[in-house]
Amino acid sequence: MNSWHERPRAAFDLETTGRDPHTARIVTASLVSVDEGGDPVQEREWLVDPGVEIPAEAAAIHGVSTERARAEGLxxxxxxxxxxxxxxxxxxxxxxxxxxxxxxxFTVLANECARYGLQTPTATPVIDPFILDKQMDRYRRGKRTLVALCELYGVRLEAAHTSAADALATIGVADALARRYPGLCIDAAELHARQIGWCAQQAASFQEWLRRTNPEAVVDGVWPVRLMPAAV
Incomplete structure (x- = not known):
């Protein structure tokens, strides 16, 4: 049986109004599907009017202003x-x-679905190169952003922080990880299940490190969808 990285697969990426997935609104979305060899077979993109002002900080990253979103977005x-x-x-x-x-x-999407009374898709199987890289090379120093991992694994990334480019680069990084670490070449559903545990372990380790200086620090290790924090 071929590994997941040798079969049809897709990538999903959002650009939004902010960093907090519980309050951020979607501005652009991309869904890229590739064939067994990693060649794109379908690209779908959405430009969205989020219904709120897009902060200048966010617009500077993804390039979509409030004015453009209102004029051109769904x-x-x-x-x-x-x-x-x-x-x-x-x-x-x-x-x-x-x-x-x-x-x-997926947390942003879940909250948007709840906001508009829509059914949230059950996100499985999902493959997250961010989790995989931290698990396979856990003691490496340096940044673990998509840009940094593209540089590390030799993946071409053009127009970073646009959802289409980031989605295609995400596939490239995931494929590179599978080639470097044969232990990741398992059934996609099994890899999804393992990432749930890996993310929880990574969060617990990071939380322990943070609590050396901040005893109240909390790191959420739920993956791939995080529930809205309970009101205090």
Missing amino acids: DAATATAGIAEALAGLFDAGIPVMAFNAAYD
Whole structure:
């Protein structure tokens, strides 16, 4: 049986209004599907009017202003429904979806679906190069951003921080990890299950380190969708 990185697969990426996945709104979304050899066979993109102001800091990263989103974007409910439907189709077909730091993107999507009364797709199988890299090379120093991992694994990344470019680069990094670490070349559903445990362990280790200076530090290790924190 071929490994997941030698079979049809896809990648998902969002650009949003902010860093907090519980409050961020979708501005752009991309879903890229590739064939067994990693060549793109379909690219779907959404430009969204999030219904709120896009902060200048966020616009500076992804290049979409409030004015452009309002003039050219789909309304948020329609766009979210389309994104959720497209992802559900892939998951129902058993096609793994790559997402870098997947807990961010899928949490944003889950909150958007809840906001508009839509059904959230069950996110499985998901493959997250951010989790895989931390697990396979846990003591390496330096940044673990998508840009940094593209440089490390020799993956071409053009127009970083646009959702389409980031999605395609995510597939490239995931494939590079599979080639470097044969232990990752297992069934996609089994790899998804292992990442749940790996993320929890990574979060617990980071939380322990933070608590050396901040006893109240909390790191959420739930993956790939994190629930809204309970009100205090």
